[in-house]
Amino acid sequence: MEVKLTLNGKPVTEQVEPDLLLIDFLRAHGCYSVKRGCETSGCGLCTVLMDDRPILSCSVLTVRAGGHSIWTLEGLQQEAEDFVGFIADQGADQCGFCNPGFVMNTIALLRENPDPTDDEIRAYLAGNLCRCSGYDGQLRGIRSYLESRRQKGGSHGAER
Amino acid sequence: MITIQNYVQAESLEEAYTLNQRKNTRILGGMIWMKMEDTAVGTAVDLCRLGLDTIEETEDQFIIGAMTTLRQLELHPGLNAYTKGAAACAVRDIVGVQLRNMATVGGSVWGRFGFSDVLTLLLSMDTSVELYKGGVIPLEQFSEMKKDRDILVRIRIRKRPGQFVYSAMRNQRTDFPVLTCALSQMDGEYRAVIGARPARAMIIRDEDGLLKDGICEASAEAFASYAAQQAPTGSNSRAGAAYRTQLVHVLTRRGLLKLGGM
Numbered sequence: 001m002e003v004k005l006t007l008n009g010k011p012v013t014e015q016v017e018p019d020l021l022l023i024d025f026l027r028a029h030g031c032y033s034v035k036r037g038c039e040t041s042g043c044g045l046c047t048v049l050m051d052d053r054p055i056l057s058c059s060v061l062t063v064r065a066g067g068h069s070i071w072t073l074e075g076l077q078q079e080a081e082d083f084v085g086f087i088a089d090q091g092a093d094q095c096g097f098c099n100p101g102f103v104m105n106t107i108a109l110l111r112e113n114p115d116p117t118d119d120e121i122r123a124y125l126a127g128n129l130c131r132c133s134g135y136d137g138q139l140r141g142i143r144s145y146l147e148s149r150r151q152k153g154g155s156h157g158a159e160r
Numbered sequence: 161m162i163t164i165q166n167y168v169q170a171e172s173l174e175e176a177y178t179l180n181q182r183k184n185t186r187i188l189g190g191m192i193w194m195k196m197e198d199t200a201v202g203t204a205v206d207l208c209r210l211g212l213d214t215i216e217e218t219e220d221q222f223i224i225g226a227m228t229t230l231r232q233l234e235l236h237p238g239l240n241a242y243t244k245g246a247a248a249c250a251v252r253d254i255v256g257v258q259l260r261n262m263a264t265v266g267g268s269v270w271g272r273f274g275f276s277d278v279l280t281l282l283l284s285m286d287t288s289v290e291l292y293k294g295g296v297i298p299l300e301q302f303s304e305m306k307k308d309r310d311i312l313v314r315i316r317i318r319k320r321p322g323q324f325v326y327s328a329m330r331n332q333r334t335d336f337p338v339l340t341c342a343l344s345q346m347d348g349e350y351r352a353v354i355g356a357r358p359a360r361a362m363i364i365r366d367e368d369g370l371l372k373d374g375i376c377e378a379s380a381e382a383f384a385s386y387a388a389q390q391a392p393t394g395s396n397s398r399a400g401a402a403y404r405t406q407l408v409h410v411l412t413r414r415g416l417l418k419l420g421g422m
Binding site for chain 1: 162164165167191192231261334
């Protein structure tokens with residue numbers, strides 16, 4: 001059946017099978033940042049934004065994404081660049097497999113809550129699993145990014 | 161792995177109901193659980209175009225569309241003001257934000273899953289379900305019914321003045337709960353709702369009047385012991401029955417003390 005959606009800002013129209021999962025559709029369109037992990041909706045590796053909300057592409061039918069706007073890390077490189085260096089500086093990328101999911105969900109977090117507390121960061125990223133780092137590195141990286149933004153007098157930091 | 165032959169976005173509840181009378185039709189909720197089934201679906205019916213993804217607050221009730229997500233439940237100011245945060249507390253450890261943006265209240269309630277935090281929370285309130293053909297019936301009655309070919313349209317929570325407290329025990333954050341426990345007091349009626357026993361949530365009422373003089377250390381202890389006797393528990397990979405029974409006691413007592421402002 002026909003599906004029409006917007007992928008990373010570009011309209012896409014295609015014939016798909018009714019049971020094609022969004023993750024497979026996205027990878028077929030070159031979005032290799034979207035990783036297949038647990039396939040039980042529990043690890044966050046396949047996180048993408050649908051209409052700006054983070055979702056798990058392993059658990060959505062492509063046809064259900066019809067009419068919606070889908071963003072993967074490939075389309076949000078510039079926004080990600082702001083903070084991924086801070087995460088890397090903390091050694092939190094390690095094997096790197098979970099990173100795209102973490103980055104996508106961090107983008108969603110910072111759009112929804114530009115100046116989160118440590119507890120809010122932990123709560124928001126609880127659905128992203130990492131087997132290497134123990135999560136402290138990612139937390140330190142985000143905290144360090146927020147601190148750097150405050151020092152620069154960024155609008156979000158200056159509000160508090 | 162699930163396979164789907166046809167996918168239909170229903171234009172009306174009547175269309176969805178008619179399609180759903182065929183045995184190999186399935187109504188889609190958030191698809192979190194269904195997606196993992198090893199089954200062949202003839203027609204998957206999506207209710208996403210029927211405007212059932214909102215929480216409406218009126219003077220005397222909350223009307224929650226079946227396609228409302230758990231994240232909406234978590235963030236709804238009115239519902240969390242009414243429950244003093246118990247609604248957010250009940251869902252915030254269900255995997256992650258991404259899953260809660262997809263999982264629907266209707267899917268959770270229709271599934272009547274034993275592990276359901278949502279069912280536990282809703283049973284602690286004056287909650288009814290609105291079925292397309294079956295009309296409005298109490299959630300407690302619905303939770304004990306067998307699944308049929310009707311369609312869950314909305315969940316209705318009557319705003320009876322009350323207090324609500326929610327807690328759950330998990331081996332690890334984001335895992336399934338080992339036990340869920342919601343305490344409430346509405347117009348003088350006390351309820352303990354115990355779920356993930358691992359069977360589905362059940363309501364325990366104060367049949368013996370243990371709390372008739374209010375909540376204090378002694379009455380909370382007495383009702384917690386009563387709840388532990390009343391709630392059958394079982395064992396699975398997460399916990400044994402004896403441990404769960406101990407949790408019923410502890411979480412009920414703690415919840416009651418919190419309910420009583422102690």
